[in-house]
Amino acid sequence: MIITPPGMKDFRLFDITDFVMDEDFARWVYEQRPEDEAAWHAWLTKNPDKHLMVAEARRILESIYIAPPVISAQEIEDETARLLQTIHQQPLPVLAKVARMRFRAWYIAAAILVACIMGALFFFTNLRTAKEPFTWEKMTASRQLIEQMNTSDKPVTIALPDGSSLALAPGSRIGYANHFDSSPTRDVYLSGEAFFEVTKNPDRPFRVFANEIVTKVLGTSFTVRSFENDTTIQVIVRTGKVTVYSQAVTTTRRSATDHKPGEVILTPNQQLVYEKAAHKFQKVLLDDPLLIVSRVAEQKMEYEDANLLSVFNELSNAYGISIVYDSELLEKCTVTADLKNETFYHKLDLICTAIGASYEVIDGQVVIQSNGCQ
Structure with a gap:
């Protein structure tokens, strides 16, 4: 059974032009509603050969997108x-x-x-x-905040009222309320760079306002780099999941906890780069992804005639990175390899060399290209 996104169209027959002109596809790219994300993820998992075409169509739509103005x-x-x-x-x-x-x-x-x-x-x-760029004064105007500035040459650890903590980089500033109990969200304001470790609270999302963008989480660890003079803003996820969206969207929705149109979802070892001038988000994998499991688990990554799908699944779980492939094409493949103490990309190189395949990183995930086992 072929899984197709909403609209009941046979997207397998689409070319790049068809995707760019399709209303359902454009809605997924621009709004990224949870139900659309799930449907398209399922369809791309079933049709991995369409990943490159879909990624190119997304790039085209994102390049021509103009955010609607916020009119009061x-x-x-x-x-x-x-x-x-x-x-x-x-x-x-x-x-x-x-x-x-x-x-x-x-x-x-x-x-x-x-x-x-x-x-x-x-x-x-x-x-x-x-x-009128987003300055510290614009972000924090009329708010009663505790403000701290790191004037040293080393990161400074700061404890927040909810038990969360952050490491504030040199030359950076943070602002936050004396307590979070009176608000449905836990909001902090950042100019510069900080690594956050957030205490989990499903009833009260944690939000970081960093110039043009907002990063929202329930509980995780991540880094935000947003100096006012930089041309880009970066968000790097270490553990858990975060969503990032433009500050302009915040004022157009009734609830601060709602899903925002155009928000980007990041998982471990993914990085978001926001280009200020172009108002454009780009999601990529880190140059050197880190394990999200213990080193003990990695020591078990020694395989002899192991099922390839199981190896990909273990690798995906170890790094929190989605690996997309044609399961029907590769289900009978086996791998013999020692992947202990190797970097993530070298692990992929060894596997792909063994089965005569290749891979490409698209939209923060790995896509395996293969004609079957060799």
């Missing part, structure tokens, strides 16, 4: 008032002529006028945003 209710009200005032100031002959217009013609003219207004708002909002 006050701005809309002001523009509406100005529009009405303009209409009322027209000479009587003009108003009489407008009154004789058919309803449909008036509707079309009004729609064009509103479109022009929204276009102007879009332009000026983006222009204002470009001229």
